Amino acid sequence: MIDRKFPDKKLLSIHQWSWDMQPRTYRVVRKVEETPNTTSVYLSSDGDAPLQPFRAGQHLLFRIPGIGERAYALSAFSPKPKTYRITVKHPGRGEETGRAADYWRRQAVNGDVLEACGPAGHFHLPEQLERPLVFITAGVGEAPLAAIAEELAVRAPRHQLRFFHSTVNGSTFALKGKLGSLRGDLPNATWRIWFDRPQPIDRKDKDFDQHGEIVLADLRAFLPDCDCDFYVCGSNGFVARVVAELNTMGIGSLRIHSEQLGRESDDIVDPDERDVLPPVEPRTVHFTRSGTSATWKPEHGTLLEFAEGLGLEASYSCRTGMCGKCAQKVLSGETAKVRETPAKPRPGHQLLCSNIPISDLEIDL
Missing domain, CATH: 3.40.50.80 (Nucleotide-binding domain of ferredoxin-NADP reductase (FNR) module)
Incomplete structure (x- = not known):
């Protein structure tokens, strides 16, 4: 979130825009948890009018129900945008509830309509690129x-x-x-x-x-x-x-x-929110369906990266524990998570993209 809470006369004197501009309505069409503490929100025009072109680095000023006005930088660029995207960091443990970031994470759902002004702001590339x-x-x-x-x-x-x-x-x-x-x-x-x-x-x-x-x-x-x-x-x-x-x-x-x-x-x-991993050391991993065995080492990364390095194909979409598509059954052995994940696999299954072995493993892949 950009550090501005409108209206504020001093801030408005810098940016020269406020709710005096004609606000538009936008509809939430998609939410993606980029990491366990960051969410991207995609918005479309709530109507037939196309989205306004913008300069990358500019931001929208939202009127968030029950919270107030907050500005967020657009985090993706297109010369002819079909959607706008903002990327919001969530509040940490112990922080006040009802914050705007928590609204985007927990309350906003596809189909919600919000008012916003912009895009506007002076943090963008110049018209002429003269220097590195x-x-x-x-x-x-x-x-x-x-x-x-x-x-x-x-x-x-x-x-x-x-x-x-x-x-x-x-x-x-x-x-x-x-x-x-x-x-x-x-x-x-x-x-x-x-x-x-x-x-x-x-x-x-x-x-x-x-x-x-x-x-x-x-x-x-x-x-x-x-x-x-x-x-x-x-x-x-x-x-x-x-x-x-x-x-x-x-x-x-x-x-x-x-x-x-x-x-x-x-x-x-x-x-206190970070997982403390046990000591990592080389482990033997056997992928039963493919009949492939190899020694995993920390430099191989997650089990998904390890499997791909061996030429195995595993379904995935996000690679960060959001979609859950890479979950596979662990037949024996133990794994450790390298990140907290919104996706929760079925009992006996683990997300390959977010786990490493802490013992010798057998995986149904």
């Missing part, structure tokens, strides 16, 4: 910048880009799939991912590149040897710190574009 781009994001800050990267792929796919993103670990990397697909669409882009607290299943140099938080001094080796335009998006504290560090590097304010998405605590995972 550097995106620096943390947490759900990846959402608007993923959309901006999509627009870049449409407008100038060979433009030079450096995309730096920081998150807690693989279980909080909401748009990993989208960013992965953009790598092929932007051949002159460089991507580096930081995990603050990687899980044992998170593989360095494959799932992430650096351990810890983004430190700008470490980025110098990855920056182009010329002037760049910097786009910074994340929690209030993250954005303030990065902008201050850019200023100390001699980056002028005209080269820095930033968007704040909320309090620093919104990017923190409660340690």
Whole structure:
């Protein structure tokens, strides 16, 4: 969520838009839980009028029933949109109920109609792309910048880009799939991912590149040897710190574009909510129907990735424990979950996309 609660005279003086603009009605058509703490919501026009084109990075101001007005950045781009998408981080344990984020997660259902103004906002690419781009994001800050990267792929796919993103670990990397697909669409882009607290299943140099938080001094080796335009998006504290560090590097304010998405605590995972995995070590896994046996190692990732590496086919849709399609029967042995999953498999079954072996296994696949 963008850190704005309208109406506010000071904020309106910055963005010059409010409910004085003509609001439109939108219908919820789809919800996707990207991770256990992040949901994407797809909206269509509630009527015959087509959706308004927009600049990636802009946002909608919603009037949420019983809560009030909240602004959310659009997290996907199309020059002729059929739907709008926003990506919302859920409240953590112990936080107040009735928040807007909790509304999107628990209350909003397909068919619901909401009012919103926009799209609007000044956090977007310029009309003319004159310099290389550097995106620096943390947490759900990846959402608007993923959309901006999509627009870049449409407008100038060979433009030079450096995309730096920081998150807690693989279980909080909401748009990993989208960013992965953009790598092929932007051949002159460089991507580096930081995990603050990687899980044992998170593989360095494959799932992430650096351990810890983004430190700008470490980025110098990855920056182009010329002037760049910097786009910074994340929690209030993250954005303030990065902008201050850019200023100390001699980056002028005209080269820095930033968007704040909320309090620093919104990017923190409660340690009590994270699963503590038992020690992981090589295990023998036998896939009975295919007659295939092999030794799983931590670098092989989840059981789904391991099976695919052996040439086996397993049904899946989301790969993050949302759809439940990859569930298979475990005939013997034990597994451990690498993430909490909305999908709950039948007794005796486990989601291959979200489990690793902690003993020798037999799986009906």
